[in-house]
Amino acid sequence: MTTEPRKILAISSGGGHWVQMLRVLPAFEGHEVVLATVDEAYGVDAPGYELRVIPDANRWNKWALLKSAWAIFRLLRSERPDVVLSTGAAPGFFALRMGRLLGARTIWLDSIANAEKLSLSGERIGPHADLWLTQWPHLAREDGPAHRGATL
């Protein structure tokens, strides 16, 4: 098995998305990891990691969406990650879609907060995620996300 380090971009919004993403970081041991989220103050939660800040956005503010998407595009161009992972929300959706077009493999881990159904981003990202995951076994589907454990 090859052990050459991959470059990982792990990107999320703040709050619960960020807290869940941190819990996945042990999976990247031995690789080069760049984190991206919406406030540099979150850096205190991830000492020793490189952190990039991107503008937050949600689907109710089109201008913010555009600014966020542009910043993520530039981030992807400069970092050229081999793998992009996100726990949501909108910024992660963009990062996976653009990241894949730029040649990265992608992981979507839908937030554990979505216990009844997938998030809107999480549903729409399906065709663009090489690994499409829900944290709830009952939400896994043949034509949808798989369940491979949870952040808790």
Next chain:
Amino acid sequence: MSILVTVGAQVPFERLVDAVDAWAREAGRDDVFAQVGETTSPPKHIAYEPFLTPAQLLARVQAADLIVGHAGMGTIITALQHGKPIIVMPRSSALGEHRNEHQLATAERFAERGAVTYAKDEADLAAWLGRMDSIQAAPKISSSASPELIRAVRDFVADSPVRRRST
């Protein structure tokens, strides 16, 4: 005792903060601090701040004996990682407090697992606060996701090709 109330980094949750404020006044408590968001009707009795930086929040969580929060995953996971007992009251989209009812589902499912104490409304919350000594913290969780998830992600990364990068 030290009680930390938190509504998360996005929007205020006056129904929660007001319920704790009223209880604290009646019970004569001066050991309650609330992070309330950008609100036009802040609490009258308890100490508060609109927002805390992640570092300030961490310090408050570490010092708290009990956390009272909305049913947001950031709040719940933080409480579990620090082994703190937590009461959650879900935001209701019917009351305009959130875009959908997912906090209700979160609260129910985590309460079933014994990870949180679930207060369905303000009266329920006041009742729980009145017998907070009976609320136990769930076993403290590690800082890592489940081994199955870690393995799935690690294997995926190992199977991903290394791209040629210009320097």
